[in-house]
Amino acid sequence: MDKQKIKIxxxxxxxxxxxxxxxxxxxxxxxxxxxxxxxxxxxxxxxIDFAIAVDxxxxxxxxxxxxxxxxxxxxxxxxx
Amino acid sequence: MDRFQRQINLRGLxxxxxxxxxxxxxxxxxxxxxxxxxxxxLAAAGIGKIGILDGDRVTLSNLNRQVLFxxxxxxxxxxxxxxEFLTKKYGDSTYIGLPYFLDNENAIELIGQYDLxxxxxxxxxxxxxxxxxCVLLNKPFVQGAIFRDEGQLAxxxxxxxGEPACNYRDLYPTPPNQEIxxxxxxxxxxxxxxxxxxxxxxxxxxxxxxxxxxxxVNTVMLxxxxxxxxxxxxxxxxxxxxxxxxxSPEAFKKKDYGWSCASVKSLSWEEAxxxxxxxxxxxxxxxxxxxxxxxxxxxxxxxxMSLSELDQQIESIKNFSHILLFCKSGLRSRIAAEKLSVSLxxxxxxxxxxxxxxxxxxxxxxxLWQKK
Numbered sequence: 001m002d003k004q005k006i007k008i009x010x011x012x013x014x015x016x017x018x019x020x021x022x023x024x025x026x027x028x029x030x031x032x033x034x035x036x037x038x039x040x041x042x043x044x045x046x047x048i049d050f051a052i053a054v055d056x057x058x059x060x061x062x063x064x065x066x067x068x069x070x071x072x073x074x075x076x077x078x079x080x
Numbered sequence: 081m082d083r084f085q086r087q088i089n090l091r092g093l094x095x096x097x098x099x100x101x102x103x104x105x106x107x108x109x110x111x112x113x114x115x116x117x118x119x120x121x122l123a124a125a126g127i128g129k130i131g132i133l134d135g136d137r138v139t140l141s142n143l144n145r146q147v148l149f150x151x152x153x154x155x156x157x158x159x160x161x162x163x164e165f166l167t168k169k170y171g172d173s174t175y176i177g178l179p180y181f182l183d184n185e186n187a188i189e190l191i192g193q194y195d196l197x198x199x200x201x202x203x204x205x206x207x208x209x210x211x212x213x214c215v216l217l218n219k220p221f222v223q224g225a226i227f228r229d230e231g232q233l234a235x236x237x238x239x240x241x242g243e244p245a246c247n248y249r250d251l252y253p254t255p256p257n258q259e260i261x262x263x264x265x266x267x268x269x270x271x272x273x274x275x276x277x278x279x280x281x282x283x284x285x286x287x288x289x290x291x292x293x294x295x296x297v298n299t300v301m302l303x304x305x306x307x308x309x310x311x312x313x314x315x316x317x318x319x320x321x322x323x324x325x326x327x328s329p330e331a332f333k334k335k336d337y338g339w340s341c342a343s344v345k346s347l348s349w350e351e352a353x354x355x356x357x358x359x360x361x362x363x364x365x366x367x368x369x370x371x372x373x374x375x376x377x378x379x380x381x382x383x384x385m386s387l388s389e390l391d392q393q394i395e396s397i398k399n400f401s402h403i404l405l406f407c408k409s410g411l412r413s414r415i416a417a418e419k420l421s422v423s424l425x426x427x428x429x430x431x432x433x434x435x436x437x438x439x440x441x442x443x444x445x446x447x448l449w450q451k452k
Contacts, residue, residue, distance in 0.1 A: 012227040049256040058315040077225035080202035
């Protein structure tokens, strides 16, 4: 079976914790899977609330992903 | 030729658009990094009435981004300085300085007096407060926020065609765990980032008022000035959002919006010493650490009033007008300042940033403090 590629875009505190804002993940098929994979890789994300968008649309429940989909991780910003 | 000629000439704006601007009223909440540029462009565009709401005073560390203020303004109320500056500069509109913070007691009445709100605050408590009040009053608001090199911008509670409009809770239903969010005063920032985002907020406000252009309706824009990337994100109203918003102004007033940077005024050690030197008789230094904590401190002369005994000991500081709180790292003094700002609302209560760990603290920089 081929491993489909998902593109991750991270913002704000999430990008800072991961020390990157743009990378690919393989073999994932929904947003819950992406979340689990990221928490496994970056345990410090557990305490951070963030919204998720798939292909630039905000989602509010687990969403299936096609190969090449872009998943954005969006923590809230408070500074002013 | 009047001072608005160049925008009246703009296709789609015209005399009609200019009249709309001059008849409009905008409340800018927060006269800091976002508020300063937003205010300058709203005033330059000729908005008829601008409210400037901020209870904070100018400090030296504000000046890299809060471009309405200069060195001579340090210690002064931002709202008052900004209103005076804009009145002197243009004089053809009304600028109202409101030198206090937004809270659930005053929000409904204040926001009710304006057509549109700019959220230029620096903390989540205020952002949720503004959101809920604007939803209750059916007022559009333009939100700007920053984190290091990134900015976030959105228009909430507004749809030009009357279709369902998103609010902030459709994006983030409830406030995040505040402990993991860096302190408003500790995150480094270049002045140009809030300059850009605040200017964008003014641009969105003008578009909504003149009904010209495509505002960020149900869309969030993210801008990164480090990499020059931008990102537009589509959001939709969630069916569950309305349950999170108080059902009436009465319910709103009872809701706890919690911790906020805005409710706590903070000073550096140097600034705190400046406050003390101006009013030595009316100012008290208070150590909120627990008794026996090291290092012990000789100077400045201070009271010991640990965070856990704060309520019982409040009588001993009631006669002072300026209260300077410190602890080891600045965290407990901030919590103490938040508590005391509520119970001693008429006093100037400050938390000293960085606490005794700070390099300029009396524990680390004894020479500086010995003379006084």
